[in-house]
Structures are given as structure tokens and as C-alpha cells.
Amino acid sequence: xxxxxxxxxxxxxQEGENLTVYCNSSSVFSSLQWYRQEPGEGPVLLVTxxxxxxxxxxxxxxxxxxxxxxxxxxxxxxxxPGDTGLYLCAGHTSGSRLTFGEGTQLTxxx
Amino acid sequence: GAVVSQHxxxxxxxxxxxxxxECRSLDFQATTMFWYRQFPKQSLMLMATSNEGSKATYEQGxxxxxxxxxxxxxxxxxxxxxxxxxxxxxxxxxxxxTTGTPNQPQHFGDGTRLSIL
Numbered sequence: 001x002x003x004x005x006x007x008x009x010x011x012x013x014q015e016g017e018n019l020t021v022y023c024n025s026s027s028v029f030s031s032l033q034w035y036r037q038e039p040g041e042g043p044v045l046l047v048t049x050x051x052x053x054x055x056x057x058x059x060x061x062x063x064x065x066x067x068x069x070x071x072x073x074x075x076x077x078x079x080x081p082g083d084t085g086l087y088l089c090a091g092h093t094s095g096s097r098l099t100f101g102e103g104t105q106l107t108x109x110x
Numbered sequence: 111g112a113v114v115s116q117h118x119x120x121x122x123x124x125x126x127x128x129x130x131x132e133c134r135s136l137d138f139q140a141t142t143m144f145w146y147r148q149f150p151k152q153s154l155m156l157m158a159t160s161n162e163g164s165k166a167t168y169e170q171g172x173x174x175x176x177x178x179x180x181x182x183x184x185x186x187x188x189x190x191x192x193x194x195x196x197x198x199x200x201x202x203x204x205x206x207x208t209t210g211t212p213n214q215p216q217h218f219g220d221g222t223r224l225s226i227l
Binding site for chain 1: 153156219
């Protein structure tokens with residue numbers, strides 16, 4: 001059973017569209033990170049959220065941590081081809097282990 | 111920001127060869143480093159947790175005699191794939207966490223593409 005369920009797994013959209021990626025769990029996370037990974041490279045940290053209900057913005061990206069700290073979402077406004085990549089959520093539970101979601105492969109077509 | 115360097119970035123070798131991959135934290139000390147394996151268009155699968163000065167902790171199903179981990183200093187961990195076979199071909203990624211609270215974000219290397227012929 002996947003501890004962190006990420007959806008959708010694949011998303012192909014046109015440039016300028018908006019999208020939301022979801023990361024859900026039945027477990028409570030002390031912190032949750034979002035990463036973006038391009039082919040042949042390691043994941044790059046986008047944001048860390050730690051407080052229930054927290055919202056963070058990074059240019060056209062908006063990250064939200066659920067009130068109960070069990071879920072998170074990533075919303076991208078006016079997607080661009082440069083946003084193409086694998087988006088990964090990852091969370092820390094009570095221990096130090098970082099658990100990854102299955103990933104969302106985003107393709108933004110020009 | 112924190113930088114993690116992984117070397118080599120790409121290895122092609124014959125079946126039966128042992129391959130060593132290095133992971134270095136360049137501007138911070140990392141008590142703990144992590145080794146992951148990733149298949150195309152899939153998420154990262156944790157293989158083992160490497161602790162400086164002690165034995166690595168391996169995930170269920172990962173053969174510790176096959177994937178040797180050494181974490182001899184606060185800035186270097188190595189993963190050696192012993193007697194590699196084609197099924198070991200994959201993308202291997204390391205990450206490091208700064209010392210301090212366990213919930214610090216991990217910083218990832220750029221990965222090593224391993225191809226066994």
C-alpha cells in the first residue's frame with residue numbers, strides 16, 4: 001500500500017492552462033516537500049510545508065498543506081513548456097524517513 | 111543552497127563488473143545520506159540509509175551484500191554494486207540531509223545512470 005498517493009500520474013496539457021496535482025495520505029506528516037525532476041537529473045526541492053493549512057507561492061506555483069497535515073496540493077497557473085517534468089511529493093512522518101509519492105509526469109505542449 | 115555531487119553521472123560496463131558510485135555533500139556536513147533507485151517515469155525507491163560511522167540500514171528486499179554502502183566521513187558516502195548484472199541497470203540517486211532535526215529537507219545529487227551490458 002502506497003503511503004502517499006499522488007494524482008494524476010500523467011498529465012498532458014496545452015501551454016497557458018492551469019493544473020492541480022494532489023498528494024494524499026491517511027498518515028499525518030510532520031513536514032512535506034515538493035520536488036521537480038527532469039530526465040537524467042536528480043529531484044530539485046521546490047518547497048517545504050510544515051504547518052497545517054499553510055499556503056506557499058513560488059511564482060506561478062501554489063502549494064497547500066491540508067489542515068490535518070495528511071494531504072497537499074500543487075497548483076500551477078498558466079503552465080509553460082518549461083514546467084514539464086516529474087513532480088514528486090514526499091513527506092516525513094514521525095520518524096526521519098522520507099516517503100515519496102508515485103510522481104506526476106507533467107507535459108506542457110507549446 | 112546545499113549542493114550534493116554524485117559521480118560518475120553515467121557508467122556502462124560488462125556484466126560481472128563491480129561499480130562504485132560516490133555521493134559528496136559539498137558545502138555541508140551530512141550525518142545521514144540516502145540511496146535511491148529509480149526506473150523510467152517512476153518515483154524514487156529507497157534502497158538504504160547510510161549513517162556516518164555505522165552500518166547502513168537497508169530496505170526490505172535490498173541485498174546488502176549486493177549493494178555495499180560505506181559512509182566513512184561526514185561528506186562522502188559510496189555505493190558499490192557488486193558483480194553487476196543487466197537487471198541492476200537503473201538510475202541511482204543519492205541524497206544528503208544536513209545534521210540537525212530529522213525533518214530537514216533532503217538535497218539530491220544528479221544521479222548515476224548505470225547500464226550493464
